[in-house]
Amino acid sequence: MKKKNILICGATGFIGRNIAEFLARRDDIDVYGVYFKSEPLKDSRITMIKADLTDKDDVNKVVKGMDVIIQAAATTSGSKDIVTKPYIHVTDNAVMNSLIFRSAYENNVLHIVFFSCSVMYQPSSVPLKETDFNANHEIFPSYFGVGWTKVYIEKMCEFYSRLGHIKYTVIRHSNIYGPYDKFDLERSHVFGATMTKVMTASDEKIVVWGSGEEERDLLYVSDLISFVETVVERQESKFELFNIGYNSAISIDNLVKKIIACSDKNIKIEYDMSKPSIKTKLSLDTSKARASFGWAPKVSLDEGIQRTMDWYKTNILRAE
Secondary structure (H helix, E strand, O other), rough: OOOOEEEEEEEOOOHHHHHHHHHOHHHHOOEEEEOOOOOOOOOOOOEEOOOOOOHHHHHHHHHHOOEEEOOOOOOOOOOOHHHHHHHHHHHHHHHEEEEEEEHHHOOOEEEEEEEOOOOOOOOOOOEOOHOOOOOOOOOOOOHHHHHHHHHHHHHHHHOOOOOOOOEEEEEEEEEEOOOOOOOOOOOOOOOHHHHHHHHHHOOOEEEEHHHHHOEOEEEHHHHHHHEEEEEHHHOOOEEEEEEEOOOOOOEEEEEHHHHHHHOOOOOOOEEEOOOOOOOEEOEEEHHHHHHHOOOOOOOHHHHHHHHHHHHHHHHHHHHO
């Protein structure tokens, strides 16, 4: 039986690396990973290819011969850049996905999984369904650029799915965390930044940006991977869009307290109201994924925090 060729764009990033290493365990798949500025993965099971995904020739080079593309490459960062430099999430992401989707169509790729996100949704006190956003809705002002860029790319997925042979899966995921997350304070999201602050605290206190009142839906990365594996194997329709998250939100204040408790450190919290934060509450209703494939998150937040902290101690603290 011929092996399936799967290309992971952004294979050195957080989500891409986790997916690449997971799929590389399978004997029926040949895994290819794209890298550019980062060091390539040193894993003999994964064929690494250097490419600039904003360059047409490089894109054609990596796409040719692939059966499935998992598009995890993106310009991403935390709330600081979203507030102060929102344009960095717009241009490159629009360009790279336009080139990837066109090349995939021209090279007869069978299936593309695209990672969108949940920034197009308005804050809500109840979990939101996929149908709770459409093109007539407003996007929260801080997310205007990145939000409409994601919506545009989602519509591009739908457009190419209508042309014929490619299946598309769009995943609007919540805040993902776990091994290989960004843990540097300049580029990390709230979970990674908090983990680093707690694990490196030397003066018995950490500083939280803003008031900590905002609430986020947090999903451990293995639960996202299980959904990706499921849709690659089982999706039959040409285009589907799914929310994937934990179905509930936790305040940043309570998240920080949980991470501190897991660390067994005696750390006080200070709040810096001068730092950028985005005061929203959001969680995702994942009933469509459950009804379609029986998918549901398996890793609790407490277990996910412990797993991530154990990985951090082994892979970051010991390496320093």
